Amino acid sequence: MSIVDAPIGATAAVVLPGESRRARFWRRFKRQRAAMVAAGFLIVVALAAIFAPLIAPKDPIEQSLSDSFANPSSDYWLGADRLGRDTLSRLIYGARYSLLAAAQAVAVAVVLGVPLGLLAGFARGWFDSVASLVADAVLSIPAIILALAIVGVLGPNLTNAMIAIGIVYAPRLFRVVRGAAISVREETYIDAARASGVGTLRIARGHVLPNVMSPLIVQISLALGFAVLAEAAVSFLGLGVQPPDASWGVMLGQATAQLEDHPVLVLAPGIAIVLTVLAFNVLGDGLNDSLGREIREA
Amino acid sequence: MLRLAARRLLKVVPLLLLVSVIAFGLLSMVPGDPAVQIAGEFATEEQIAEVRSDLGLDRPWIVQYGDWLGNAIQGDLGTSPFSGVSVSTQIWQRLPTTLSLLGWALALSVLIGIPAGTIAGWRQGSVVDRVLTMGTSVGVAIPVFVSALVLALVVGLKLSWLPATGYVGFSESPVDWARHLFLPAVALALTGAAEIARQTRAGIIQVKNEDYVRTAKASGLMTRQVLGRHTLKNAMIPVVTVVGLQISRLFGLSVLVEQIFNIPGIGSRLVTAVFENDVPYIQGTVLLVGIAIVAVNVAVDVSYGYFNPRVRAA
Amino acid sequence: MKHGRTAKVLVILAALALVAAGCGDSDDGDSADTAAPGTTEVAETTAAETTEGGEATGTTATETTGGEASGERGGTLIWGLGSNGANFFDPHMATNPFGRSWMYPFYDRLTQIDQDGAVQPMLATSWEFAEDASTLTFELRDDVVFHDGTPFDAEAAKANLDRARTQETGAGTFVDLLAVESVEVVGPTTVQLNLSTPASALPAILSDQAGMMISPAAFENPDLATMPVGSGPFVATEFRVDEVMLAEANEDYWDPELPRVDNLELRYILDPTTRLNATASGEIHGGTLDVGQFSRADAEDLGLVLTDRFSTALFQLFLNTERVPALANPAVRRAIAMAVDQEGINTALYNEECAPNDQVFGDGWYPHNPDIDSDYLPFDPEMARQILEEEGATDVEFTAITANIPSFVAQAEALQAQLAEVGVTMNVAPTPIPELISGFLVNRTADAYWTLNPGAPDPAKLVSTVWLPQSPFNPGAYEIPGILELHQQAQAATTEDERATVYHEMAQLLADEQLSIAVCTPASIMAHSADVTNVQLLSTLSDVDVSAIEVQG
């Protein structure tokens, strides 16, 4: 039977006997080319962030006022900003802050959202109603305003800004995890485990968490995208990364007025943000399809 | 249906209370003391303390909250410490502007998002689907304040097809009102439509594999009926939820868009309030928006009854 | 089938680049532009004008003739203002140093300052000091009526001056009138101020908020803060907070030449990019050009006309000498001043619109000491490092707060880098504007504060705010030797020449002391459409008196 390379698209998911969950994930993920490209791009950005000192042509903070707003040239590949700092170097170092910010924010969201969501979904009862109430209340207040208020209270710096964004995103993770936990809780094998005397906590860790993992991983990927965007918004209002360091959001904020005369100053961080967020979203979709539900063959 | 709505409304009361606590509590902790603003740079410590007590800021938190909530229920959200103008009037003056902007943005988002999502979902795997999917991913990825500025600069100023700034009330001239709101609404609708399209696509894909859609096809119904009636109506539940979420998201983003397009809505006043530390205005706005979003969520829940008769009977 | 998706992704990325290429940024970086809530001299963010733009292009609206106004009154004037603030229509209570533009159309003052900086009559036709400088007597006009019908006479003037003298909180007008012991009505149109100490600056100071005349009947009116009741050329009709003040011409204004339009709209547009766009798109007639963001060419490219004027403002780094002991040493401060590349900053950050300046008084203002040029403390990092070593101040470190507005942050970052070159570590902490006053002035928790002082109608006011030991902007209460004597002398000098010589000496003293590190003096620039003429700028930065503006077509 000839195996013609199948077109991508709505393929019927096939369960090959004897295939481990991980192997099946990789077999499917390899076929999601867009997701692979996105993953590749993110790895490149992460490496650039880690090895910034080696890659960046110049010191991102070093100023030369005579080169203020220098146009892209062999010396300044992407031109220089108002203080004569090399845009490319700042972009590479900026990756550090933007990714670090995203990671911090998502970490806060996970620490806050996941355990509470798991407990609420699994334990139900008063805890669930109270936790859901708080989550709904936080979700009822627009993200940007809440973040601004929290940063206002904690004081403007990168970590506080990311804590704020983490708090704002936590209810979303809470609801995803709670939803998954509730659906798993209904499964018969949970009753079977409980019937055989397995403790609630072990059930939660053993059965509920693995099943919650796949929707959670997808949400985390989307959360990272959200965090990069949120960091840009907060930094744009001057409440994020403190000078002289700069994240992409800060670079964007500082260059807004020069959009007409020096578009590259806005373009560089703008494209970086859009591509990174796009990569996170595409990766999220890819993960979603690869981790998705297995359709038993008819 | 009514019982469902009543039960849902009952659940709303504690939620609103919590929103008000967050709105009041969080914002009253924001540093930067309004009393110093009013007293001026030459005031002495005592004078600042005196102004603070006039504003009632020296009372314990709970008392301030109780007082504020009591008034809020009667529609009085306090006064801005600087201009002495009541917050409620400020919001009331600016509400129609923001509602027009959000109305436009939501309409555009829905009119673009749902059809795009339906086509992408119905023709899953086709080129159209992949283009639309990638388009929505990009749409979601572009920061709103970037698209807003580009629209303002390129379409507004350079091409001057549409006004780059300002707002004209509907009563004054509906045409100008629409023209002034178009660009900011598009800037907002870009991400709004993308989000709705993604959800509609997922909904359509899930529903189109249902047995009853196969039955409809097997009965030889036209695509218009199979897709338009049978599939769409059942796919709408998740979509309506997302549209509900969009309203809260669009308001948050409109704060920046109103600023860029200089539209005198609740949002642009919020930016100046944050910078002026006009806490009563911020608290009033956050409370009002919270109530509006809770109301939207209730409406969304109740709408499930329309889409799913089984819920209606519950 | 094979290449399928990869090719498509690359195509998308390319398309994306095009889309993103169009990407600008969000609204103007410094979305807070000014919104100088509270009283600090957080500038309107406008670093205006070059020095050579000394002369004012607008005509003076002095005396009664009202200059060469052309023909009869007509049309509606819409002007964009970048700042608002607390109680900004009650001149004695308003704490926003950039609120003047909102008040001038509604409140007449006792005196006014023409474009050359000379004090001219307004509600007061003439004034004179007694021989022993113990009193100052004003002769008042007899044909002035407030908007609410109350006639303006000596009683009204006394009521206003007393209110201004006793209002402890708010605009600080009581500091301006410290020298006034009491106010006496000596005639229906004559009022006499009894002075405890000589105060030659009073006539100039009374051209500002301290000299604004409010209708006494409106003193107790609770919404005076939002509905001005003065005797000015315009009468307020409707006010919407943070949005617009609508006004119509005052039909029975005492100066027949004014106002030159039927209706006035003062629009609050915080964001400089939006303001420039609004002017370019014709939504408003004009507004302040934020030179920290846009060059003159930008405005002219958009087909706009520029009216500029020298200003009494100064970009400077205020220091708390108590919190940072090393900064208590004038030599160290001078070394820091020499580490600053004023010319470099001017070109990079102000589009060449902020004249380098080592003394505190801008060029074009009479207290400016011509012998001190911008190279008095030359840009010489080598020498600066040397002095610091001699003074044993090799590890100076402090934190400077500034408004979290991109242009301000960029200026602070420039200083940070230049100071680092000579071994001085200045950390920059962008701070939300409401916390700047409490940070530096009230709780005194900040070491230094980078900002713009908008200037003042009279040098005396500037000195009392910053350089006296008890001045609010001298939190370290640093005592400059001889400053108090010079301040007294200036107050006692009656003619402008005498005052000029005293201030020249003071300028020399302050230039040596560098209690606040002076960088440059911005000029005020208004960008407006061509069909708007007679735009009168004030000496304080980016303040405009729209009373005399005329709109053709």
Added chain:
Amino acid sequence: MGSTTRSAARSGRPDITTPVLQVDDLAVEFVTEVGWLNVIDGVSFDVRERETLGLIGESGCGKSVTAQAVMGLIATPPGRVTRGSIRLDGRELLDLDEHEMRDVRGRQVAMVFQEPMTSINPAFTVGQQITEILRRHLGLSRRAARERAIDLLARVGIPAPSQRVDDYPHQLSGGMRQRALIAMALSCEPRLLIADEPTTALDVTVQAQVLELLAGLQDELGMSVLLVTHDLGVVAETCDRVVVMYAGEVVETSEATPLFAHPKHPYTAALLECLPGLRVDEALRPIPGLVPPRYSLPPGCLFHPRCRYAVEACAAERPPLSETGVGRCVRCIRAEELELPGVGS
């Protein structure tokens, strides 16, 4: 459940002129992650006028795919018909474009599915879903369609049809819903009804009622029925002729009675041996091994690894489907020599 085949007792003999449905050498492929997968290969059978043909086989043998192929419901992607022809009253359905096929579906060929709970749209009333089909195919007015819908509900045995017509699906029991689906399918009196496991999801008592209903309507409307099932008991009850499928291929075709009495293909015989109801005295003998998945088929006869009578030659090459008497064919090279035990009546 009596072992006699119902068909013999029915009134008219099935007309043997041109068959209503002729399926010839049909092959269908599905795209999966491991590439194109051939699901059914070389399926041929006919359904004659007023006849009930049983299409039986274990789950996964491709019988449902065959039924859906006839209805043109194979979505491309992921599926596609690669070979063969499907003729309805002599008209080649595979040549029709989607638009023309829509006029056939529901009008000339109708289908009833296995899951009554999910095969009816929960968001619309039963009446709405029936009138929609009537108006689409017959262009009836709103009122006429409603009357006809009520009449149809009555004929499928739903009590108080004039109220039930405005009920939502969740207000009806499983049996009632299957009756409503049948009403929908038969609303335009189609030439052929394809019933894909119509009673599998119902409990036994309701099962019998539905089968009774189908037989009654078939006589009344002179309709042919293609019954897809894995339940030999149902086949024995209702089918005139039977087609046995195994792993995507037809292995035996025959009249119902002779098939049960003298099965020709070892797989058919083995199936009969599994039937508890039919043999009281002997122990059940399950078929060893599993149905081979389509992506790893054994060489030669697909059943040979599990066939008790398999010999060397069976593994050599694929046996053809050959005629063994009037209207009977079998895909086994040893069919002639083997005497396979049947189920005596």
